[in-house]
Amino acid sequence: MYFEVMNEPYGYSADQWKTICKQWLQHYPDVPRARILIGGSGYCQFVNAVASDSAFNGCFFSQHAYAFWFPSVNTVENWKGLADFVVNPYQSRTILTEFGVAMTTGIDYSQPANGDGRIAFLRAMSQVRFISHGG
Numbered sequence: 001m002y003f004e005v006m007n008e009p010y011g012y013s014a015d016q017w018k019t020i021c022k023q024w025l026q027h028y029p030d031v032p033r034a035r036i037l038i039g040g041s042g043y044c045q046f047v048n049a050v051a052s053d054s055a056f057n058g059c060f061f062s063q064h065a066y067a068f069w070f071p072s073v074n075t076v077e078n079w080k081g082l083a084d085f086v087v088n089p090y091q092s093r094t095i096l097t098e099f100g101v102a103m104t105t106g107i108d109y110s111q112p113a114n115g116d117g118r119i120a121f122l123r124a125m126s127q128v129r130f131i132s133h134g135g
Helices: 014-027 075-086 119-123
Strands: 037-041 060-066 094-100
Touching: 014 075, 037 094, 037 119, 060 075
Parallel strands: 037 060, 060 094
Antiparallel strands: none
C-alpha cells in the first residue's frame, strides 16, 4: 500500500507544496518512506520541482501525464523525450499514476501515429520506464 500526500496539488507553488509534504512527513513519521508518494507540483506534472529536496529522500514521486497538456507534441520520440525531461534524474523513484487520452473519439490507437499526438502519446507512455522497481 502506498500513501499519497495529496492528489494533484494544483494551486500551490512548488515551495508551498514542499512545505505541506514536509509537514505530512513530520506528522506521520512511522509511515515508511518507501510507501509514500509525493506528487509533482501542479497536477502532479512537475516531479523535478519537488524531488530535488533532500527532505524527500526515500520517498517515491507521483507523475501524471495527459496528451492534451502538450497538443503540439506529435511524435512518439518527442513524447518519450518530454517524459524523460519532466522526471529525470528521479526516474527510478517516479511512478506514472495517471495518464490518458480520449477513448471515445473514434481514433484507432492501434495505427501508427503519423503525426497524431494522441496516438504518439499513448504509444510513448506505454514504452517509457518511469520506475525501476515496484517498491
